Amino acid sequence: MICRQVLYMRWDMPKISLDVIDRKILAALQRNGRLSNVELADEVGLSPSPCLRRVRLLEEAGMITGYHAALDRAGVGLGLTIFVGVKVERHHEEEATAFREAVQALPEVVSCHLVSGEADFLLQVVVPDLTAYEQLLLGTLLKLPAVSDIRSNFAIQTVKDRAPLPLDHLEAEAR
Amino acid sequence: MICRQVLYMRWDMPKISLDVIDRKILAALQRNGRLSNVELADEVGLSPSPCLRRVRLLEEAGMITGYHAALDRAGVGLGLTIFVGVKVERHHEEEATAFREAVQALPEVVSCHLVSGEADFLLQVVVPDLTAYEQLLLGTLLKLPAVSDIRSNFAIQTVKDRAPLPLDHLEAEAR
DNA sequence: GCACCTGTCGGCATATCATGCCATAAGCGA
DNA sequence: TCGCTTATGGCATGATATGCCGACAGGTGC
Numbered sequence: 001m002i003c004r005q006v007l008y009m010r011w012d013m014p015k016i017s018l019d020v021i022d023r024k025i026l027a028a029l030q031r032n033g034r035l036s037n038v039e040l041a042d043e044v045g046l047s048p049s050p051c052l053r054r055v056r057l058l059e060e061a062g063m064i065t066g067y068h069a070a071l072d073r074a075g076v077g078l079g080l081t082i083f084v085g086v087k088v089e090r091h092h093e094e095e096a097t098a099f100r101e102a103v104q105a106l107p108e109v110v111s112c113h114l115v116s117g118e119a120d121f122l123l124q125v126v127v128p129d130l131t132a133y134e135q136l137l138l139g140t141l142l143k144l145p146a147v148s149d150i151r152s153n154f155a156i157q158t159v160k161d162r163a164p165l166p167l168d169h170l171e172a173e174a175r
Numbered sequence: 176m177i178c179r180q181v182l183y184m185r186w187d188m189p190k191i192s193l194d195v196i197d198r199k200i201l202a203a204l205q206r207n208g209r210l211s212n213v214e215l216a217d218e219v220g221l222s223p224s225p226c227l228r229r230v231r232l233l234e235e236a237g238m239i240t241g242y243h244a245a246l247d248r249a250g251v252g253l254g255l256t257i258f259v260g261v262k263v264e265r266h267h268e269e270e271a272t273a274f275r276e277a278v279q280a281l282p283e284v285v286s287c288h289l290v291s292g293e294a295d296f297l298l299q300v301v302v303p304d305l306t307a308y309e310q311l312l313l314g315t316l317l318k319l320p321a322v323s324d325i326r327s328n329f330a331i332q333t334v335k336d337r338a339p340l341p342l343d344h345l346e347a348e349a350r
Numbered sequence: 351g352c353a354c355c356t357g358t359c360g361g362c363a364t365a366t367c368a369t370g371c372c373a374t375a376a377g378c379g380a
Numbered sequence: 381t382c383g384c385t386t387a388t389g390g391c392a393t394g395a396t397a398t399g400c401c402g403a404c405a406g407g408t409g410c
Contacts, residue, residue: 030243031243033243046359048398049359049362049400050359052397053359064247066207068242069205069208070239070240104334110338113332114333122328122330155288156290158286159275159279159287160279160285160286161287163282163284165253166282166283211366213368221389223367224369224390224391227369352409359404360403361401365398366397373388380382
């Protein structure tokens with residue numbers, strides 16, 4: 001019998017564990033999210049029925065949070081990527097929450113993390129050009145609640161982007 | 176006739192332009208990359224045939240670079256995300272190239288950009304835990320070619336991640 | 351050792367979908 | 381107004397998704 005290992009559990013999601021085949025499925029769908037179930041089944045060494053069942057379970061368990069088309073940024077006219085470090089004033093938790101909500105609502109901000117170190121928040125911003133960034137920075141970012149300092153780092157070259165998550169660390173543990 | 180606007184062109188890709196429907200398609204597939212063609216066609220207000228044709232064109236034109244499943248990082252046991260600023264020694268272009276190639280080969284590094292500002296490269300690293308990061312930092316990153324300084328910023332909270340690219344800037348230009 | 355239970359597999363039937371082909375409608379220039 | 385170009389929609393066919401069934405293997409208790 002193939003033994004699956006419980007790695008993650010929340011009250012609102014079914015228990016799940018990842019065996020060798022589940023990891024193959026996750027790796028394959030990271031690489032190509034539009035694989036047909038037949039192709040996927042063939043790739044992981046199952047017949048279509050149990051393969052589809054596993055995919056559905058992984059989705060319901062929250063392991064797979066979604067499927068997304070990746071676009072060419074330059075292609076759609078978004079030539080500038082900027083990593084923005086934001087410092088917020090201390091002792092203003094309610095304002096920090098307001099900051100988070102404001103950031104959520106900004107479509108140009110494609111990711112935002114609370115981080116340790118120099119900055120408090122690290123954002124990734126995507127805009128068509130410098131003019132657009134100027135408007136965003138002066139017109140919006142600097143006016144966000146509790147912001148005390150902003151540092152912009154322009155992406156000059158993309159060496160690697162959105163690479164698949166490494167799943168090798170599961171290899172050793174699962175049988 | 177609906178007029179499309181040429182935004183991006185490379186010698187090896189067919190000319191393409193994006194009209195209102197194309198933008199709806201891109202937006203929909205960013206949101207859900209596994210939409211069936213029938214659902215997509217319904218959403219953008221076309222019948223399946225021309226809809227599929229447009230999707231294929233967008234793929235061939237390089238606008239859509241791929242489809243990928245998004246995984247829950249904690250769910251697959253990758254609890255730690257770190258933003259790593261790396262400084263490299265100047266005047267060593269060949270070593271900087273070696274650095275880029277080394278980074279490409281590291282599965283824990285999910286993205287890497289050459290940036291302006293304090294650091295030269297900004298990496299996003301994903302590992303299971305602090306022990307794994309210690310090994311990666313001491314055993315690998317610090318030994319990479321031409322590296323002179325490394326600064327690690329740990330992600331404490333994810334406010335927003337991998338949000339869809341904003342396509343609103345195309346609205347005004349296209350008819 | 352045997353019966354039973356549980357979990358997973360593979361096969362099958364059916365509804366849905368992808369995809370290529372063709373006729374048609376709408377814009378554009380002569 | 382007449383063609384030419386381009387995109388659309390419908391249709392036929394082959395492929396796919398999906399739910400249901402029985403089979404089978406591992407584990408458990410008698």
